[in-house]
Amino acid sequence: MGLYDAVPVPMMEPGDVVKYLRDRLPQLAHLLGAPENPVEPYSSSGLLAEEMLRRRADSGLLESLCSVMNEMAVSREFWMQEVLGDLLVGLVHDEAFVAKLRPHLNAQASKKLEAAKS
Numbered sequence: 579m580g581l582y583d584a585v586p587v588p589m590m591e592p593g594d595v596v597k598y599l600r601d602r603l604p605q606l607a608h609l610l611g612a613p614e615n616p617v618e619p620y621s622s623s624g625l626l627a628e629e630m631l632r633r634r635a636d637s638g639l640l641e642s643l644c645s646v647m648n649e650m651a652v653s654r655e656f657w658m659q660e661v662l663g664d665l666l667v668g669l670v671h672d673e674a675f676v677a678k679l680r681p682h683l684n685a686q687a688s689k690k691l692e693a694a695k696s
């Protein structure tokens with residue numbers, strides 16, 4: 579194999595991250611459009627942040643969200659990182675909610691959370 583020979587690896591498309599969110603957060607799937615016509619990724623993060631702040635008392639949903647954010651934080655996919663960053667920006671202005679998130683986040687997600695605050 580030469581220096582520039584490589585096996586192409588398919589990359590995630592914008593709609594793929596929305597599908598991922600629909601699959602991993604089924605209780606919020608209604609916010610993300612129909613499977614055949616999903617909302618765009620940047621809109622999805624804002625919608626999810628707003629709904630999470632409204633439903634802050636739902637501990638099961640909070641755990642699901644943290645699990646998703648932990649997975650997204652370790653992903654190397656561009657769209658996963660973009661949507662996670664936007665989602666965190668939508669949440670960081672609510673310090674009480676951020677305090678509830680912190681204990682459930684892995685090191686990578688915690689680092690992204692701190693970055694979103696700046």
